[in-house]
Amino acid sequence: MLKGTFPVEKFKLLPTPFYYYDMKLLQDTLDVVKAESGKYGYHVHYAIKANANPRILSMIAANGLGADCVSGGEVQAALDAGFPADKIVFAGVGKADWEINLGLDNDIFCFNVESAAELEVINELAAAKGKVAPVALRVNPEVDAHTHAKITTGMKENKFGINLSQLGSVLDQLKGMRNVRLIGIHSHIGSQITDMSGFRNLAIRMNEIQDDLAARGIVVENINLGGGLGIDYYHPNHMPIPAFDNYFAAVHKLLQPRPGQRIHFEPGRSIVAQCGSLIARVLYVKEGEMKKFAILDAGFTELIRPAMYDAYHRIENISSDEPVDVYDVVGPICESSDVFGKDIELNKTHRGDWIAIRSAGAYGEVMASRYNCRSLPKAYYSDTI
Ligand code: LLP
DSSP: OOOOOOOHHHHTTSOSSEEEEOHHHHHHHHHHHHHHHHTTTOEEEEEGGGOOOHHHHHHHHHTTOEEEESSHHHHHHHHHHTOOGGGEEEOOSOOOHHHHHHHHHTTOSEEEEOOHHHHHHHHHHHHHTTOOEEEEEEEEOOOOOOSOGGGBOSSTTSSSSEEHHHHHHHHHHHHTOSSEEEEEEEOOOBSSBOOTHHHHHHHHHHHHHHHHHHHTTOOOSEEEOOOOBOOOSSOTTTOSSOOHHHHHHHHHHHOOOOTTOEEEEOOOHHHHGGGEEEEEEEEEEEEOSSOEEEEESOOTTTOOHHHHHOOOOOEEETTOOSOEEEEEEEOSSSSTTOEEEEEEEEEOOOTTOEEEEOSOTTTTGGGOOOGGGOOOOEEEETTTO
C-alpha cells in the first residue's frame, strides 16, 4: 500500500487525536496557485471557511492571497492573520448588523450581497457611518455543479444568491441607493467539483449576465467566480496538488472579461485539504460476528465529513506493515453515524496503532465540535514538530 510519509516516531510523544499539517505541501500548493492564477492576472481570495487555523491563515496571507469570509468572526480572523482589508470579500445569506458594521469599519474590499433585503440594510448602515459600501451582487447562476446535494449552491432551489429573474429589479433598486456602489458580480456553484463542465458553464453564464448588464449600460469592475475546485480524496499520495492549471485555463478559455475587468476566485478546499491529516490511535480492535471494527480515539467530532456527506477519506495504518486485513473504521461517539469508513483495507491493526485519516485539511478542524463533552484537539505542524 502506498502511504503518506509521516514522522511516526515524533507522533509518539503527542496526545491523540490531533491534526497534522504538512507545511511544505501547503507552501508548494500556494506556489502553484500563484503561478497558475498569475498567468491570467486572476485574483485569488482563500475561503477561510475551509480552515481558519491561525498558522495556516498567516501562511496563506504571507503569500499575498486575499480572503473570502462568510461571518464577522471570519473577517476578524482574516484581519488578525494579516490579510489586507482591501483583499477581503464578505459573503453569506445572513449577515448580522454587527458583521456588516465590522466590514464597513475596516473598509473591506467588497460585500457579496445575496438579497434585495440585505442590500437595503447595507445601504442604511453605510449611510449611518457616512460611507459608501462596495457591493457585488451574488447571482444564482442556475448551473449544476454535479456534486453532492448538500454542497451544491448554484441551483434555483438553493438559498444562495439573487435569482437571475430578479437581477433586473435589484439593479433598479440600486439606482436609488446612495450608500452602496456596485463594483461586481459574484457567483459560486458548489464545492468538491471535479467535473470542469460546471466551471465552463459558469463562465458561459457569466458572459450572458454581462451581456444583460451591458444592455442596461452597466459594466462592473469585478467578476468573482467563487470557489469549488475539488480534490482527489482517493489518491492523496499521487495527486497532492489539485489541477489548478486546468481549472484556470478552462475559465480563461471561455470567460469574456470586459476591458480592465478584474477576475476573482475563492478556492478553499483545493488549497488546504491535502496538507492536513487527522491522526488518531486505535483504542480497540473489536471482532464482531460479521465484521472487524477498528475503534479509534477520534470520531466525527474531529472530522464530520464522512458522517455528514458520506464523504470518502483515505485511511492508513501508519505504524503497521503487516499484511492487509479489512475493517470498519469507527469512532467512540455514541451515534451510529460515527463511522470513518466501511470495509477499509488496512495493514493488520492492533490496539495502540497510529492511523492517518487523509485529506482532512479542509472542513476538518474548522468543523470540529465538543459533542459528548470532548475536548477540541490540537494541531501540529511539520516544520515545528
Ligand atoms: N465561496 C463561497 C461563496 C462558498 O460558499 C464556498 C464554500 C467557497 C467559496 C469555497 O468552496 P471550496 O473551494 O472550499 O469548495 N463543508 C463542506 C463544504 C462546504 C462548502 C461551503 N461553501 C465539505 O466538507 O465538503
